[in-house]
Amino acid sequence: MRDIRSLLSDYFEILEENKEAKYKQSKDAQVSFDKDDSTIDLWKRHDEALKNLKLSDVKPKQSLIDLKIELATRIFHNCCFCERRCGVDRTKKTGDCGVGKPGVSSEFLHIGEERVLVPSHTIFFSGCTFHCVFCQNWDISQVSSGLYIKPEKLVDIIHKRKLQGAKNVNWVGGDPTPNLKYILEVLRLCNDNTPQVWNSNMYCSSESMKLLDGVIDLYLTDFKYGNDICAKRLSKVDNYLEIVKRNHKLAYENGVMIIRHLVMPDHINCCSKPIMKWIAENIPNSIVNIMAQYRPEYHAYDYEDISKHISIEEVLEVKEFAEGLGLHQI
DSSP: OOOHHHHTHHHHHHHTTSSOOHHHHHHHBBOOOOTTSOHHHHHHHHHHHHHSOOBOSSOOSSBHHHHHHHHHHHHHTSOOSBTTOOOOOTTTSOOTTSOSSOOEEEEEEESSSOTTTOSEEEEEESOOSOOOTTOTTHHHHSSOOOBOOOHHHHHHHHHHHHHTTOOOEEEESSOSGGGHHHHHHHHHHOOOOOOEEEEEOSOBOHHHHHHHTTTOSEEEEEOOOSSHHHHHHHHOOSSHHHHHHHHHHHHHHHSEEEEEEEOOTTOIIIIIHHHHHHHHHHOTTSEEEEEOOOOOOTTGGGSGGGSSOOOHHHHHHHHHHHHHTTOEEO
8 A cells, every 4th residue: 555655745745845836836837818808718728728837937927827816706706616606796795605705714823634734724714615514613614704814914924834834725614615716816926835735525616626726736625425315414515426526536636635534423324435435446546534523513413313423433434444445544
């Protein structure tokens, strides 16, 4: 079995200053576009630029990250950052996620993430594309909170945290997806060679996944459900499996991955084991973190199956099943 370092080789290469973070390459990649160009034309230029990065020794007049921001700005006026595709003009009202202007609920050096990530500069946004009835961060994900921080101010904070020992910038929430335009605007101003981590439920739209390509170095994903029925009942989302499987495959192609799976009581056979089997068959060189932290929170007590704590026996059963499939666990 391959070791963790080899599976996350690109991430470690950036940490050791042997490679540039992807967002910095996007800042140096020269493109040409006009704000009057159609969105279809802009996507064509974006996809072509990703395939054939033309890096400039001097700061280009227009970069790939500038093009990404222009596309994200258009999405912001007819929102489809996630696959709910609510179509809201977020300059006028909040989307289904509850997000209008980005709100940062907290940022700090996190020492509770996976060991290869810590200390991790976690930037928590309020709002979420899911409405999980058991959410342990419901006070920021389901409640409008957080403060808007000007991009240039957040850039200063990111640099300060790097000097304090941050190994990465970890965009999280809630969920970071509704804030993608803002995140790109922050990264356009950043200069630190720091790996970018996308810490998400992976219900991103196909458009958002394109915008993340060439920017994110490590995908820290949350694979919750092994079927659409559980996803609809417990997180109020449609077509979960098709979307999340698609996005995991795209992330696997475009960066390195750590997949989190929270084991929930009475959901081993319907969710945990099918997820492990799919990972083994489709993205086998991912790293999996099988998590035992489930506890009933928020509205979980209204649902009999998840109204109790997880047992150690259930967690060990999932871990042993994953080991039998040859999955790389952390």
